[in-house]
Amino acid sequence: MDDSQEAGELRRNMAQLRNALVTDAVHCAAGWRAATDWRRKIGAHPWSSLAIAAAAGYVVVPRRRPARDRGVSVDAVRAPHVSASAGLTATVGTVVIQFLVRSAIAAASRYLGQMRESHASKEKTERLPKPR
Helix, strand or coil: CHHHHHHHHHHHHHHHHHHHHHHHHHHHHHHHHHHCCHHHHHHHCHHHHHHHHHHHHHHHCCCCCCHHHHCCCHHHHCCCCCCHHHHHHHHHHHHHHHHHHHHHHHHHHHHHHHHHHHHHHHHHHHHCCCCC
16 A cells, blocks of 8 residues: 555656646746747837837948049039028928828827727637636
């Protein structure tokens, strides 16, 4: 009887270790996904992410050579004289275009936020147990 009790104890210990191993593997996978989720990192640190992207863009984009090194005369590079009314029209046009672009980006952002919230609420209701 003593041997069968030891065997039963050993089986229980092995079953507990197997369950703990599965649980540890699940936690490890979840931790890895959380550690490598770039969306979460950017969401948590948006300004740092913007600074890193700007620095990377500055490093990656090649510098422009001066006009004299490209074989272009400096007079050809200078902008022609523009009248005051044409300058005002260009300024107003630029302001209007900037306003429209910012409005479109804000509307798209709101739309995507609503879509994300509706998707999250849909997933949440799908996870709830069905009433019997």
